[in-house]
Amino acid sequence: xxxxxxxxxxxxxxxxxxxxxxxxxxxxxxxxxxxxxxxxxxxxxxxxxxxxxxxxxxxxxxxxxxxxxxxxxxxxxxxxxxxxxxxxxxxxxxxxxxxxxxxxxxxxxxxxxxxxxxxxxxxxxxxxxxxxxxxxxxxxxxxxxxxxxxxxxxxxxxxxxxxxxxxxxxxxxxxxxxxxxxxxxxxxxxxxxxxxxxxxxxxxxxxxxxxxxxxxxxxxxxxxxxxxxxxxxxxxxxxxxxxxxxxxx
Amino acid sequence: xxxxxxxxxxxxxxxxxxxxxxxxxxxxxxxxxxxxxxxxxxxxxxxxxxxxxxxxxxxxxxxxxxxxxxxxxxxxxxxxxxxxxxxxxxxxxxxxxxxxxxxxxxxxxxxxxxxxxxxxxxxxxxxxxxxxxxxxxxxxxxxxxxxxxxxxxxxxxxxxxxxxxxxxxxxxxxxxxxxxxxxxxxxxxxxxxxxxxxxxxxxxxxxxxxxxxxxxxxxxxxxxxxxxxxx
Ligand code: HEM
Ligand code: SF4
Ligand code: FES
Numbered sequence: 001x002x003x004x005x006x007x008x009x010x011x012x013x014x015x016x017x018x019x020x021x022x023x024x025x026x027x028x029x030x031x032x033x034x035x036x037x038x039x040x041x042x043x044x045x046x047x048x049x050x051x052x053x054x055x056x057x058x059x060x061x062x063x064x065x066x067x068x069x070x071x072x073x074x075x076x077x078x079x080x081x082x083x084x085x086x087x088x089x090x091x092x093x094x095x096x097x098x099x100x101x102x103x104x105x106x107x108x109x110x111x112x113x114x115x116x117x118x119x120x121x122x123x124x125x126x127x128x129x130x131x132x133x134x135x136x137x138x139x140x141x142x143x144x145x146x147x148x149x150x151x152x153x154x155x156x157x158x159x160x161x162x163x164x165x166x167x168x169x170x171x172x173x174x175x176x177x178x179x180x181x182x183x184x185x186x187x188x189x190x191x192x193x194x195x196x197x198x199x200x201x202x203x204x205x206x207x208x209x210x211x212x213x214x215x216x217x218x219x220x221x222x223x224x225x226x227x228x229x230x231x232x233x234x235x236x237x238x239x240x241x242x243x244x245x246x247x248x249x
Numbered sequence: 250x251x252x253x254x255x256x257x258x259x260x261x262x263x264x265x266x267x268x269x270x271x272x273x274x275x276x277x278x279x280x281x282x283x284x285x286x287x288x289x290x291x292x293x294x295x296x297x298x299x300x301x302x303x304x305x306x307x308x309x310x311x312x313x314x315x316x317x318x319x320x321x322x323x324x325x326x327x328x329x330x331x332x333x334x335x336x337x338x339x340x341x342x343x344x345x346x347x348x349x350x351x352x353x354x355x356x357x358x359x360x361x362x363x364x365x366x367x368x369x370x371x372x373x374x375x376x377x378x379x380x381x382x383x384x385x386x387x388x389x390x391x392x393x394x395x396x397x398x399x400x401x402x403x404x405x406x407x408x409x410x411x412x413x414x415x416x417x418x419x420x421x422x423x424x425x426x427x428x429x430x431x432x433x434x435x436x437x438x439x440x441x442x443x444x445x446x447x448x449x450x451x452x453x454x455x456x457x458x459x460x461x462x463x464x465x466x467x468x469x470x471x472x473x474x475x476x477x478x479x480x
Contacts, residue, residue: 075345175338215338221353240442
């Protein structure tokens with residue numbers, strides 16, 4: 001089993017106000033079949049043993065579904081692979097002697113809390129502005145009482161796969177949250193339960209997205225390349241269609 | 250800072266304005282190119298006649314010019330405020346940023362719209378000053394059309410573009426225009442919500458081809474004049 005020697009350059013920042021900086025670390029004897037986060041765990045064990053503060057990073061499920069683990073790896077959100085979260089990235093995608101630069105998401109709306117951990121609650125506030133259905137839907141309806149064409153159901157489900165990781169914002173040269181916001185608008189608006197509030201929802205969520213200080217989309221598409229769920233920028237066009245529709249009403 | 254004072258004046262709305270003004274400018278650029286292709290007729294009569302025809306519209310031309318200026322202003326003001334917001338949105342830059350590639354519109358054109366746009370703006374100032382407000386009949390640029398005397402704009406254009414510095418400047422800006430529109434045309438459709446999953450890829454290709462064609466079309470003119478035309 002190949003063993004890797006790595007040079008890490010990791011962003012260290014004590015608190016939101018502190019001036020951070022990159023710190024160099026060396027690791028050797030790293031199995032290439034461990035995950036990226038396990039590699040960071042090993043680093044932290046060493047740091048703790050030598051009495052130093054471990055590198056703070058977020059993670060929870062470690063199976064690509066919770067969206068908490070994102071960091072920038074050598075300039076790419078969630079690292080070099082497409083359709084992959086940081087926790088699903090394995091060390092076999094790195095080479096012996098590689099230098100790996102690890103940075104937190106960088107966006108005014110995602111302030112750094114500590115080291116690699118950022119505050120993504122701006123996303124929660126976008127959801128709270130309208131990313132819900134306000135009617136009581138009651139017990140689940142009879143199957144087939146609402147007929148939804150398969151392509152529409154697929155589109156809604158594709159949007160619903162968003163895990164709120166923030167990679168779209170992190171990878172966007174404009175730090176725009178359009179992919180996230182559009183996905184959260186469309187996974188509801190396309191379905192009958194979410195349809196009545198569709199216009200109100202798009203206004204409110206877009207307005208909230210702006211107030212949180214995210215950038216303005218210029219259709220570059222880096223969000224799509226970084227999104228672990230491969231959500232398409234078609235959904236951003238859908239959000240704009242909804243917006244134009246809402247303007248007409 | 251509170252941006253969306255008016256309920257609907259959001260980033261999405263601003264993108265609609267950028268797209269509509271951008272498409273308006275594309276319309277202008279197409280017409281401008283078709284008219285200017287008369288420059289390729291080397292006696293200059295066709296071009297001078299075309300220019301004189303435009304002049305003869307008088308107040309109508311003035312209205313068109315003001316309309317065009319308004320479209321430019323909308324485009325420039327909205328993109329500048331967009332750029333400002335986007336710079337503010339990432340106060341700490343990445344030490345390293347790399348594209349993740351994939352099938353996306355991310356390329357040098359799309360990532361540098363403000364650079365290409367700003368140079369086009371600089372060019373516009375010089376271009377309008379050189380020709381629109383440049384020397385006319387009273388400075389001796391006179392051509393004859395039948396019995397009439399008209400402005401010899403052809404000679405002014407040829408004299409200007411025979412200058413190697415101007416030739417290079419015009420050529421570079423026409424390439425930048427092509428790059429701006431390579432992303433811009435599709436991007437405008439995307440901003441207006443007119444792309445759908447099945448149409449977006451073909452539209453992206455078509456927009457890029459049209460954009461590059463417009464750039465190349467405009468590039469032919471300075472090259473033709475610099476290397477060929479004589480007065
Ligand atoms: C006067 C100088 C110009 C400047 C400073 C400028 C700047 C920009 C910038 C920064 C963008 C990207 C903004 C965004 O996507 O949100 C843009 C988009 C665009 N520009 Fe320009 N531009 C200029 C002239 C032109 C001209 C002459 C044309 C047409 C021939 C044009 C057509 C477009 C189009 C179609 C878009 C895409 C709109 C969209 O993405 O929604 N621009 N411009
Ligand atoms: S759209 Fe994709 S990249 Fe953005 S938050 Fe959702 S899952 Fe993450
Ligand atoms: S830890 Fe849950 S997605 Fe990575």
